């Protein structure tokens with residue numbers, strides 16, 4: 108879906124001088140990201156200035172149009188009581204709506220060409236432009252930026268980043284939201300692996316979570332697998348040095364997939380699948396998505412952030428265009444691929460009021476125990492929406508079965524896989540897939556979910572709040588959301604409309 112746009116220097120010979128003057132003078136400039144990160148994250152080390160002739164890629168986020176209209180449409184297609192429910196926009200429809208204005212496209216193009224950046228790729232919606240240019244050109248373009256090499260992270264990743272903030276010419280303020288590839292470092296995984304199982308005396312020995320445990324716990328039967336007769340499919344994404352290995356998936360299914368019909372290989376990898384060691388997170392995602400959403404065609408979107416094999420600098424490829432973004436204050440943490448996924452869970456502050464407000468207000472007014480109010484923001488996006496087992500998963504990574512993998516990223520593919528099974532039934536009965544489900548879950552007040560009403564967050568950030576975390580109760584709460592899936596009940600309540 109990426110379209111290539113080679114900007115030919117010959118196409119806009121005029122007014123380059125004016126822009127160049129703007130770039131060089133640096134007088135009238137603006138900071139697109141006032142909150143730019145300047146501290147080095149833990150575990151990263153600087154290796155010094157980058158060579159001026161080295162190449163790097165930067166992503167320019169161009170100002171989008173019609174974001175309010177897009178937001179209305181997202182709300183409508185996600186609201187079961189709307190006549191537009193489930194009538195999703197195509198990528199072309201979204202592009203038609205949000206595509207930057209001709210003036211924006213023209214101004215940014217002229218500015219980039221003036222600095223010699225002509226090797227650029229755009230996406231269908233044309234609101235992100237990724238350009239390859241030299242460090243010298245990049246520093247000329249982004250006043251204040253200074254590119255350095257860094258190494259760090261679990262995979263000893265090499266990246267080129269600027270420890271200093273950048274500014275853009277004032278004339279670009281109405282046209283560029285931010286420039287990506289300067290500040291953000293590859294994220295660290297939230298998964299933990301415990302050295303030993305925690306055995307609760309009264310419960311007895313628990314051997315860890317496997318697909319069978321999950322399928323039993325959430326009331327799935329052997330019939331709850333993809334039929335192979337719909338064109339249903341599911342996908343997960345791997346980021347930044349995190350790859351799954353096909354052989355690990357096959358081994359995982361050999362070890363743990365005996366009791367349910369499944370597929371032992373992914374149907375398609377979109378983007379570049381790196382050759383490095385498998386990452387636990389990427390392995391877990393694909394293994395549990397394909398065990399919960401069993402026998403459903405599965406794709407993996409691969410977005411290698413940086414790869415040692417391609418040289419010193421980071422290469423970013425965006426394998427697919429992002430369908431929607433409507434936060435006017437975009438920043439670098441929202442580069443297209445990541446942003447697309449984060450959007451609905453985190454950045455949808457405008458949607459929040461529409462679907463969450465009542466449940467959250469009810470919790471806050473009725474919970475007998477709340478942490479000190481300075482420790483949470485009562486008007487922010489509340490989470491989680493739902494819950495699933497997250498502790499002690501078995502994962503096969505680099506040919507080795509690894510026990511006791513834990514984290515909320517373990518629950519996510521499980522819940523996602525169950526929704527794929529529900530989509531399967533919807534598609535077979537002529538309905539659209541579920542799409543952005545969150546508003547509907549709140550509207551239905553958690554119907555079809557097993558409401559977890561006991562237990563509290565065990566620990567917090569420091570002694571002051573130790574033992575004072577949120578507690579679960581009836582209905583929505585910030586410990587388990589609306590609860591954990593009860594598959595037959597969830598299927599029944601989400602099949603219509």
Ligand SMILES: *[C@@H]1O[C@H](CO)[C@@H](O)[C@H](O)[C@H]1NC(C)=O
Nearest residue numbers: 332333334335336368369402
């Ligand atoms: C699993 O999917 C395949 C097609 O991929 C299909 O032929 C088969 O019938 C499905 N199994 C079940 C139990 O539905």
Ligand SMILES: *[C@@H]1O[C@H](CO)[C@@H](O)[C@H](O)[C@H]1NC(C)=O
Nearest residue numbers: 336337338339340534535537
């Ligand atoms: C899936 O199948 C349905 C019905 O056959 C068809 O209308 C739809 O276009 C298909 N979708 C894709 C993405 O192929």
Ligand SMILES: *[C@@H]1O[C@H](CO)[C@@H](O)[C@H](O)[C@H]1NC(C)=O
Nearest residue numbers: 440441449453454456487488
């Ligand atoms: C999610 O939202 C919170 C609150 O607005 C913000 O602090 C955080 O940076 C966001 N996370 C991401 C990954 O965007």
Ligand SMILES: *[C@@H]1O[C@H](CO)[C@@H](O)[C@H](O)[C@H]1NC(C)=O
Nearest residue numbers: 456481483484485486487488
């Ligand atoms: C709480 O969240 C709201 C909405 O995201 C935000 O406007 C406000 O600034 C936040 N307050 C604090 C103290 O962070």
Ligand SMILES: *[C@@H]1O[C@H](CO)[C@@H](O)[C@H](O)[C@H]1NC(C)=O
Nearest residue numbers: 324325326556557591592593
């Ligand atoms: C599974 O089904 C049984 C019988 O209907 C029910 O009692 C139990 O709560 C269900 N489990 C979950 C996790 O919802």
